[in-house]
Amino acid sequence: MHGEYKxxxxxxxxxxxxxxxxxxxxxxxxxxFFLEPDDALEExxxxxxxxxxEATAAELASALTTRIESLPYPVQLxxxxxxxxxxxxxxxxxxxxxxxxxxFDVIGPQVxxxxxxxxxxxxxxxxxxxxxxxxxFRIWDWDTPLVVIGSYQSVRxxxxxxxxxxxxxxxxxxxxxxxxxxxxxxxxxxxxLVVPTSLVEGLSFEQAYAYLDDWVMGALAEIGVxxxxxxxxxxxxxxxxxxxxxxxxxxxGVLLHHVTMSYDIDxxxxxxxxxxxxxxxxxxxxxxxxxxxxxxxxQTGLPRDQIIEGFLDYFRSRYDTVDSGYxxxxxxxxxxxVATKFSTEEWTHRVP
Numbered sequence: 149m150h151g152e153y154k155x156x157x158x159x160x161x162x163x164x165x166x167x168x169x170x171x172x173x174x175x176x177x178x179x180x181f182f183l184e185p186d187d188a189l190e191e192x193x194x195x196x197x198x199x200x201x202e203a204t205a206a207e208l209a210s211a212l213t214t215r216i217e218s219l220p221y222p223v224q225l226x227x228x229x230x231x232x233x234x235x236x237x238x239x240x241x242x243x244x245x246x247x248x249x250x251x252f253d254v255i256g257p258q259v260x261x262x263x264x265x266x267x268x269x270x271x272x273x274x275x276x277x278x279x280x281x282x283x284x285f286r287i288w289d290w291d292t293p294l295v296v297i298g299s300y301q302s303v304r305x306x307x308x309x310x311x312x313x314x315x316x317x318x319x320x321x322x323x324x325x326x327x328x329x330x331x332x333x334x335x336x337x338x339x340x341l342v343v344p345t346s347l348v349e350g351l352s353f354e355q356a357y358a359y360l361d362d363w364v365m366g367a368l369a370e371i372g373v374x375x376x377x378x379x380x381x382x383x384x385x386x387x388x389x390x391x392x393x394x395x396x397x398x399x400x401g402v403l404l405h406h407v408t409m410s411y412d413i414d415x416x417x418x419x420x421x422x423x424x425x426x427x428x429x430x431x432x433x434x435x436x437x438x439x440x441x442x443x444x445x446x447q448t449g450l451p452r453d454q455i456i457e458g459f460l461d462y463f464r465s466r467y468d469t470v471d472s473g474y475x476x477x478x479x480x481x482x483x484x485x486v487a488t489k490f491s492t493e494e495w496t497h498r499v500p
Contacts, residue, residue: 151240155181156355156362159227163236165196172199172241177233182226191215191223192233201241205350208234235350244349253282253472254464257289257456262331263320263490265338266296267482268474269396269404270323273342275478277400284472285463287456288338293317295421296329298394302499311420321496326381326394329408330418334452336391337444339459340406345397357381357393360405367462371448371455383409387447411452412445 152162159181166173175196183189195215199208212230216223238244260268265288275281295317297306306328307319317332329338341360348356358377368375368390378384381393391409398404444455463469489495 149240149242151236151238151244152179152246153232153236153239155228155232156358158232161228161232161236163196163233163240165237165240167201167241170201172196172201172237175237177236179228181228182224184224184226185221188216188219188223191219196233196237202243205231205234205238205244208237209350231350238349243346245344245346247347247467250283250343250347251468251470252463253284253286254460254469255284255286255472255474256460257287258474259289259291261292261486262288262290262294262296263318263486264479264482265290265340266320266322267485267490268478269340269406270485271478271481272340273396273398273402273404274400276342276344276402277398281478282470282472283343285341285469286339287460288340290331291333293332295319296322296331298326298328299323300325300499301328303497304500306423308421308423311422315417315421317421319496320490321498322394324394324396324404324406326392328422330413330422331408332414332417334411335413336408336411337452337456337459338406338408340404342402342404345401345403348403353395354379356403357395357405360403361393361407363463363466364407364459366466367459368444370462371444371450371458373444373447383407385447390444410443411455412443 149167150162150164152160154160159179161177161179161181164176175193177189177192177196192212192215195212196208199211209230212233216230235244239246272281272284276283293315295307295312297303297319299322303319312319329336331338343360348359351359357380361377361383364383365375365377373385373390375383375385375390383390383392391407393405393407396404445452448455
């Protein structure tokens with residue numbers, strides 16, 4: 149059995165295993181990494197021999213680390229680590245999945261009230277769990293303004309009620325954590341990615357964020373934006389922050405990951421609607437919301453539609469995909485959730 153794991157910013161690690169009596173009988177680790185000294189490769193193989201086939205990634209990594217640290221000479225793993233070997237081993241044993249194992253539905257932008265997209269982020273993962281929908285990548289689009297706050301944010305702490313009323317901008321609470329999303333027509337780019345949690349098997353929460361957005365770094369590079377991930381969940385360029393991500397893990401083994409990137413935000417209006425506290429800005433090294441947000445438009449000069457199409461094309465070129473759309477049943481369920489949950493005072497103000 150064979151498994152592979154590409155370390156983000158590092159090297160490819162592959163593991164071939166054979167199994168007997170629910171134990172790893174033989175293991176062979178290989179890849180384009182660097183290892184010093186050369187003999188340590190056999191020690192990696194030996195550390196995996198005899199491990200239970202149900203061992204977790206953490207248990208496998210611990211066995212590898214213990215073996216390496218017990219040697220009478222120092223060992224350097226360059227371009228990979230024990231966790232990468234553990235993940236590749238779990239994939240070989242069939243417990244973890246890779247991008248190549250998945251086929252994604254791709255849903256292009258369809259104009260809906262933004263609260264519908266918030267509801268779809270609850271509906272669609274449940275459809276994946278039920279087997280009615282594949283893992284998928286979808287782009288949001290909308291034509292009315294809205295502030296989408298994180299699941300655990302305080303409404304009065306985040307929203308200036310007078311400013312929101314002045315600009316006729318509503319507020320909706322989403323099901324993921326993180327910060328507020330200031331959404332006017334055409335001012336940002338938002339996408340959702342729903343995958344099995346097995347895709348991030350063995351990764352920390354911090355690593356999972358960067359891993360699931362590795363593709364968008366390539367997509368941004370193609371339009372001239374040199375981006376990087378800033379832990380825990382920010383995407384930034386040399387000119388400043390571009391956007392942020394949020395996640396929710398469902399009990400049925402599915403993970404929702406979504407990202408909002410600024411395109412052409414009216415920072416003055418945003419400053420009137422959102423209460424962006426000094427404490428939050430202090431760790432960004434700035435005192436102004438205007439300076440904190442650096443829209444993609446200013447860096448590329450490209451229209452938003454062209455950037456979105458570029459993102460879709462890049463995702464399709466990198467993974468196995470099928471073009472898709474929302475079903476009427478999914479939209480009906482989303483409308484019901486809007487009425488019974490996302491538009492209610494009880495949900496929106498659950499954290500006053």
